[in-house]
Amino acid sequence: MSDEPEELPALDLRLTEESLEDLYERAPCGYCSCLPDGTLVKLNQTLLNWLGYTREELVARQGLQQLLTMGGRLHYEMHCVPRLLLHGEVRELSYLLRRRDGSSLPVLLNATLRRDADGQPLLLRATLFDITERRKYEQELLRARAQAEEQREQLGRANALLTTRNEQLTRINADLDSFVYTASHDLKQPVTNMAGIFEELKRSATFHDPEAQGMVAMFEKALLQILSTIDGLTQVVQQQRQLEELPTEEVALQPVVDEIVGSLSQRLGEHQATFSVDLAVPTLRMTPAAVHSLLYNLLSNALKYAQPGRPPLVRVSTAPAAGGEVLLRVQDNGRGIDLVRHGGELFQLFRRFHPEVVGSGVGLYLVNRLVHQAGGRVEVDSLVGVGTTFRIYLPGEAAREPGPAPAGAATQPGQE
Template sequence: MSIDDLDSEFELDLRLTEENLDELYDNAPCGYCSCLPDGTLVKLNQTLLTWLGYSRQELVARRCLQDLLTVGARLHYETYCAPLLLLQDQVREISYQLQCRDGRRLAVLLNANLRRDARGEPLVVRVTLFDITDRRKYEQELLRAKAEAEAQRELLTVKNAELLRINAELDNFVYTASHDLKQPASNMVGLFEELKRTATFHDPDAAGMMNMFEEALRQILSTIEGMTDVVQLQRQPDQGPEDAIDLHSFTQDIVRSLQAAATADFVLDFAAVPTLRLPRTSLHSILYNLLSNALKYAQPGRRPRVLVSTTLTTGGPVLLVRDNGRGIDLHRHGEEVFQLFRRFHPEVDGSGMGLYLVRRLVQQAGGRAEVDSVVGEGTTFRLYFPEA
């Protein structure tokens, strides 16, 4: 490119910057007007006239700035904005509504400056108006959304209080029912034992029926006791002070208390995390339920083997209980494992409450429970606890 070409391009750029000031004023993206101290309009740009729907002749020297405002805006301008202008010569970002010729209302943001003459007397007010229709709609939408959110929150508060009341009533009902049923059921067990001891039955089917009845009684008592445990857990979320529990000795004590422990192999490995800070009653209930289940649901024909261990993750300690038992079909029952009254091996005695209690106790400690299982191979429970 030659020097002449550069000069020509430079001259062209300069020509592009030579704008007509009157055209800039008239077609600015905001409204401009000038008025006398009493509000009489003396000059308006075309943008403002277009917004309002008036001609220049209809407004200049014939109408006041206040006449362009809605009633509420006019009152505010005369009692607040105009005195403030006289006091400090400017006002900034005051939200008003303009009254258009066709009855529409236009939301604007007003900025104004008061110019004075050489003697300091008010001379002219220069006003800039910005169309904030979209902004106003957005603000109104935010207010509407906020009001809806507050209404929903109040509704949820009411519903939550109602649910708490219903849950409390259900807890009282279950606790009362389980308490009232326990004694009659225990009496039935005693009477049945006495019946077996003293009565003679000549029917060859009597022995089988007696066994079925005895099994039904045990199931009733187990369910009643489980219901009582669940309600007590609901009523007493605080299981007592947290202790730094030595897992090895604590777990050994639980293993010794299990009747079928002698027929199983237990492997305890707490090298990674030797202690856990939990309420002793909570940890006892967790381990007792998991270890007794490992024995109860052992695979027929295979000696039970149970591994209880700990690992340490970035989130905190993990307690693992792994067995080689019957396993659970997680494809069918994965969502139900920790739910109340869920049983996956009907041929084995149980109330369906143990795993529910385990998960609730772990959650109360701030953790979570997970399970992996393969049918016929075994089950692994992982209990994640927060870092102490």
């Protein structure tokens, strides 16, 4: 590599032939010179082009202040001139110049004051910069700021309204729970008494009317339905109150599943049902009562709504999901639900989709409520005659290593 310096390209000498007069006249900013009273004595062509005037129309005929808007003129005379006299210069004062056609041009003014040998004001020299684009940008910023302030105020009002509505809903829910609990408690005893009296009536009374037996059966069915509804209401409110009082904890799932399967053992034998359990995530963070109620309602429903003529197969599994969630899946091969017709009513209280099966319509309502209280969500897939899958996403640790299958997981009665 050579150590000799590289030769620079030949300089175009035309670049050094600039005229000082041309530099003044064609400068990218406006120049003007004024007498102490503001009378214009010299302007460059750039400023004349901006204003639309000829040199003859302005020199010795108008003052700098006359080229400003009314507000600018007042500021110039009351603020700019005194500062010039006191300090000898001003910098970056914003004004609007009035063009000949009546339009305005935003500029920044820098000015210096020359004095004679006796210190008396002699000449004012001013430089003006076109800030049209800057003004547009500033105005856009101001509009954006005003819009942001308005949106912030709207958001504040919306948040305040939402807070008020939430407080109202909380009070209403508390009042409704108290009302439901009181009503179900007060109704249960009279209805239980009616059921006892009806049983005694069936045992001791004789009905000769041939239609009486059918009417007795209808009345008994209605009475049982009332008792089931009252029990459902009581269960909903009692469970809600219990969950509000109990702390959450890591609940081991296998013992809960085993206990529920054991409690359903009579139905298992009746339906020849099989449970398949795969708990890749062995715990859920909820209250123990909530975990038990959640699984009991889903597993008992899987048996209750089994497809006639087909042994029930119920699969229970957990797995890590995206975002640190835990996926609990309960899948059956039962009757299924027509989600096109009933999807919007799936979790409503007392809604039932298979009237031929005895039930209260509380189970799925409780499942949905428990999941939402835990900060999760429920997704459902179902085909009539094929089966239903509940996918429940709950908050959990992002990375849980699947442990070995819990002891006894494949040997419990009714499980694979």
